[in-house]
Amino acid sequence: MKKSLSYLWPLTKKFESHYSGKLEVTWINGRKVLDSANANYSYGALQEVLDRGLAEIRADREAPVLLLGLGGGSAVPLLRNKYGYYGKVTAVELDKAIIEIAINEFGIEAHQPLALICEDAELYVKSTTEEFGLIIIDLFIDLQVPEQFFSIEFWKNIAGLLKPGGKVLFNAGVNSAHDEQINYLLKSDILGIHFRKKEDVYRSNTLLIGERS
Numbered sequence: 001m002k003k004s005l006s007y008l009w010p011l012t013k014k015f016e017s018h019y020s021g022k023l024e025v026t027w028i029n030g031r032k033v034l035d036s037a038n039a040n041y042s043y044g045a046l047q048e049v050l051d052r053g054l055a056e057i058r059a060d061r062e063a064p065v066l067l068l069g070l071g072g073g074s075a076v077p078l079l080r081n082k083y084g085y086y087g088k089v090t091a092v093e094l095d096k097a098i099i100e101i102a103i104n105e106f107g108i109e110a111h112q113p114l115a116l117i118c119e120d121a122e123l124y125v126k127s128t129t130e131e132f133g134l135i136i137i138d139l140f141i142d143l144q145v146p147e148q149f150f151s152i153e154f155w156k157n158i159a160g161l162l163k164p165g166g167k168v169l170f171n172a173g174v175n176s177a178h179d180e181q182i183n184y185l186l187k188s189d190i191l192g193i194h195f196r197k198k199e200d201v202y203r204s205n206t207l208l209i210g211e212r213s
């Protein structure tokens with residue numbers, strides 16, 4: 001019923017997040033999306049951006065996947081239903097309120113095997129001993145990627161968690177917001193991750209696609 005009515009006018013539920021401020025879950029044109037004040041966090045444009053990156057990545061579909069930044073979890077049905085990844089997905093999310101939205105509004109727990117971890121991604125990559133075939137880094141507070149996710153230390157930790165031949169998809173910024181940090185990262189020697197940059201994805205985002213040699 002809500003889905004049908006959403007073709008006539010959007011239906012919105014509001015949530016408050018300690019980290020991201022006001023969040024909205026909206027049924028619009030038969031689809032449910034999660035938005036912060038200025039950005040689409042899940043489903044909607046964000047999912048289109050991730051889809052265009054995943055379409056260019058050939059990773060081991062059986063190997064575990066790490067998703068840093070859960071939001072409503074729109075990457076997970078893409079991985080499972082469109083690209084056929086069937087290994088365990090570990091999703092790390094700082095914000096408990098957002099994990100609850102992913103569970104209660106977007107049914108994320110249907111996509112097993114799945115581990116949902118409420119932790120700062122920067123700390124998680126320092127301490128975990130698991131290895132992954134694909135790591136998706138999709139960490140935003142509203143429109144900004146927090147500064148620490150461009151640091152060499154963070155990327156060395158990421159390199160250490162990738163299986164040989166493992167792939168990385170980094171949603172690195174909207175428009176030219178982080179150009180300087182992205183170019184610095186591309187010039188740095190990060191333990192054998194080779195990157196290529198894909199700009200203006202869905203007319204807005206910059207993606208870095210990386211492979212560990």
Ligand SMILES: C[S@@+](CC[C@H](N)C(=O)[O-])C[C@H]1O[C@@H](n2cnc3c(N)ncnc32)[C@H](O)[C@@H]1O
Pocket residue numbers: 019020040041042043046067068069070071072073074075076092093094095098119120121122138139140141146
């Ligand atoms: C664009 S949303 C992620 C969307 C998601 N990947 C999807 O598939 O729909 C960005 C997320 O990054 C999370 N985030 C921001 N900083 C973080 C941090 N330090 N550690 C973990 N998550 C963080 C935000 O709370 C937000 O849920």
